[in-house]
Amino acid sequence: MADFRDLLQEADWKAEKHVPVIECPEKIKKGDSLKLDVSVGKQISHPNTTEHHIRSIELYFLPSGEKFPYQVARFEFSAHGESVQGPNTSTVFSEPKISACFKTEKGGTIAAIAYCNIHGIWKSEKDVIVG
Numbered sequence: 773m774a775d776f777r778d779l780l781q782e783a784d785w786k787a788e789k790h791v792p793v794i795e796c797p798e799k800i801k802k803g804d805s806l807k808l809d810v811s812v813g814k815q816i817s818h819p820n821t822t823e824h825h826i827r828s829i830e831l832y833f834l835p836s837g838e839k840f841p842y843q844v845a846r847f848e849f850s851a852h853g854e855s856v857q858g859p860n861t862s863t864v865f866s867e868p869k870i871s872a873c874f875k876t877e878k879g880g881t882i883a884a885i886a887y888c889n890i891h892g893i894w895k896s897e898k899d900v901i902v903g
């Protein structure tokens with residue numbers, strides 16, 4: 773069996789539709805909130821159907837020099853077109869685009885982890901400086 777850490781897939785988001793894109797300032801002032809937008813499928817749209825969709829995005833933050841990351845937020849996307857008429861009939865589809873906000877006294881690394889119900893777990897990272 774594969775080691776679980778080997779199942780965290782990474783790629784260039786411009787070429788791979790599953791990769792979460794983290795958009796936020798590279799540097800914030802101490803005491804300011806860090807606001808970030810994260811989306812999946814920014815360059816190449818990911819399917820959004822009852823059978824194939826992005827189900828969640830989780831955000832973690834690892835402050836510089838620390839061993840354990842903190843979970844900042846978790847978003848679940850729950851509507852994928854299903855209704856009593858069957859798959860892809862409701863016209864309601866959650867989209868994998870989120871905004872979050874958190875404070876930190878230290879810089880560090882943000883990780884966004886997206887889960888596709890068909891194609892597994894995808895990770896991207898972005899460093900942020902606090903100064």
Ligand SMILES: [Fe+2]
Nearest residue numbers: 790888890891
């Ligand atoms: Fe997928």
